[in-house]
Amino acid sequence: MGAPMALNLVRAGHEVTVWNRSPDKSRAFAAETGCAVAGTPRQLADATEAVVTMLADDPSSDAVHSGPDGLFAGQGARVLVEMGTMSPAHVADLVEAGAAVGMKVVDAPVSGATEAARNAGLLIMAGCTAEEAGPIRPLLDAMGRATMCLGRPGAGAVMKLAVNALIHGLNQTLAEALTLAEAAGIAPEAAFDVIENSAAAAPMLSYRRPLYLDEAAHDVTFTVALARKDMEVTTALAESLGTEMPQGHVTLDRLRAAEARGFGDRDMASILNFMREARR
Structure with a gap:
């Protein structure tokens, strides 16, 4: 799911840097699209204004966000958008940990299979208000056909x-x-x-x-x-x-x-x- 979503961001004109737990995948994507590659999640957060993650579950999300090389250790990105399927309790933990380092975390999982991801046809369920979604709306619009803002963290x-x-x-x-x-x-x-x-x-x-x-x-x-x-x-x-x-x-x-x-x-x-x- 993550690769076609990132490709749609590139096609929309965003300056994209990628990272993947399998380095060969990120290098291959970069070779195809011309985008940059980060060596660690922390470097990814250092190099970007907003980070979008598409991860499988709570443990994988925790591993990417936490620790000395995790996203929360980065100094650049101020918004982290978690688009995988997570438990609301994990989202609450991410929101709290992000706030402690000055980062806003938005849960914005998607509905739609890989074909919808390729066609930017995903439905995005955002755990925030429409106003809070404003700064990341260009990113969401590049990946999805519609974003429904549900008002509060964890609702997505x-x-x-x-x-x-x-x-x-x-x-x-x-x-x-x-x-x-x-x-x-x-x-x-x-x-x-x-x-x-x-x-x-x-x-x-x-x-x-x-x-x-x-x-x-x-x-x-x-x-x-x-x-x-x-x-x-x-x-x-x-x-x-x-x-x-x-x-x-x-x-x-x-x-x-x-x-x-x-x-x-x-x-x-x-x-x-x-x-x-x-x-x-």
Whole structure:
């Protein structure tokens, strides 16, 4: 996700410096785009006015932001925009740590797959007011089709988890529906055509259709392990708020079962194949 988002910033005319935990990736991106490369997160913060991060989870975000070579040790950037899927508690920690060194942290996770990232078609959920988003609006507009400002830190993270709970639940339910149709002798393509044109249609179904129908022929875009992580964070948040998520727990159980069967590194669309194996 991060590479096409950074590329859109370059195309929009921003002066971009990149860093990646895999140095070869940042060097290759720089060679392609002509942007600069930082050796550490601290150097990245030293060299820029604003830093955008796209990280997988709380531990990876903490490692990049904290420590002597972390973003918070830098002296240049005054705004840090965390666009990965994080827990609200982690966002609160980042906001507090940033404030201690004079940096404003904004949680601004996104909805949309890699194709949306390439086309600057992401929906951005920002944990700030519209006024607070003003200074970083040119960056957000270069990466997304719309930014919804939710008023306070952590609100973006909450809405991202809520949206992903719907997506992962839909992923599981679609797998069940297609498995049911196949068991009755209906071809997967025909069943998908009907679902895609029914009241149950959702944008995710259309852009992930190739993966559902032929997982092995396409690159992984979002792993089962990441989906399991999302649902663990989401159900933990619900518990802390006293909110029931019975469907969420079912989704989490199925993701854990699939991961235990070796599906962890496969695309989340592989839940369909996991359900087919369970049928046998």
